[in-house]
Amino acid sequence: MAKDLFYTLDLNLIKTFMVLMQERNMRKASLRLFVSQPAISQALQKLRNHFDDELFVKVKTGLEPTPFAELLANDITPHIDGLAGAINRSHQFDPAEVNNKIRIALSPITMTCLPGFLFKQLQTLAPNAQLELVSWSNSTIEEILKGETLFGVNYELILSNKEIYTPKLLDLKGRIIVRSGHPITKPHVEPKDLAGYPIASLISPGWNDKFSYASELLTEMSIEHTIGFRSEMVTAILDVVRHTDMYLPHSNLFPVEQYPGLRALDITINGQPQMKSVHAHMHVRNRNNPLINWLTDLIQQGLMQQGDK
Incomplete structure (x- = not known):
């Protein structure tokens, strides 16, 4: 049975291979990858053994790729670029791209100042989102845990459940x-x-x-x-x-x-x-969620505007 070159390959070596293709120099590759030159040499040797090809040969100007290395680089570059784009996009957030329902629970103390502000901001910045504001109830924490409510705003609650994260928004x-x-x-x-x-x-x-x-x-x-x-x-x-x-x-x-x-x-x-302080209440898994971070910043802004009047 032929060797499966993909599933038997340490994918970290592909990153080293692509940087070597771009730099054609061991020292520059080590600087870009924040590793030592011996570590680059070891990675290159593993790649050579894996593909049974020299991949790079030393020349006066640095390293010269073999025909196999050039073919391999041409074939995998679109996939590497796609993967890089997907990973980088996951850390970028544009509210204009939000097109789902946003359900937020508000306690009575915020009901007189937040709904209009939030609706206007989302209408401008996230026009495709559907804002649903509900009154905080005794079932809100359970709804947050189940994902039925995105998050809520209330006084800080004394909770035994460690799955709820409660960052402070404002001192009242x-x-x-x-x-x-x-x-x-x-x-x-x-x-x-x-x-x-x-x-x-x-x-x-x-x-x-x-x-x-x-x-x-x-x-x-x-x-x-x-x-x-x-x-x-x-x-x-x-x-x-x-x-x-x-x-x-x-x-x-x-x-x-x-x-x-x-x-x-x-x-x-x-x-x-x-x-007294007012806090956001969210599932701990969402503490770095870009949408929730944007919304909590927006709510904090709205609360501060009202509180300064």
Whole structure:
């Protein structure tokens, strides 16, 4: 049975062969491949034994390929170029080439500032993509693990599953949202200023399903309070705040300028702003995915734009 020259060949030797064909010089080949000249000599000897041909002979100017080497190089060059192109393209990303559905889960705290920004950016930069935004739910992590949802944006969750990667996108500054005619009139408040006013608590599934972060904070400080209303629906919370003296604990992500009749108050504790971070949540296998990296950069940009207002 004839020897199978392909499957018995160390393909690393082909790279050495092609560089020798291009350089016709052992020293230059070793510099390009970042190996020693003896290593190039050893590789060439293995190639000679494999193909039973001299491949290159020494001449005054360096190395001269044999007719077999020239024929071999001519035959394999298109395949090597194709392989190189495929590998290099895999590290290049052009959003204009994205033509599939992009499903992203957003927590309630980002729902008032990200959808319009994301849609406009994708419409411009990735016009063939189909953006699908869904509310973060208790099943979102499982959907990310299954690949049904590309990734999500939420507060950092305490997860036991090591398959979820959660890079931080932004630090948020705490703010209180109240109606324009609310009895609290000053532009920034301390927790004691909120005593007696009910909390309109925005539920972020998977993060504060069974508690109110603001309520826990006020309890620790022995400040009188009640939870007047809870909902995952931002529109429902805002409607209640418009019609009552309840306040919505939120952040500098809330685009108060888009909601006539509402005011944003900065909140500090002992003179320091209350800070929370928002994170992307993705499968660890996608941490270097070019599409997800591009989208997280885009989302970070959108969050920073709103947060700076």
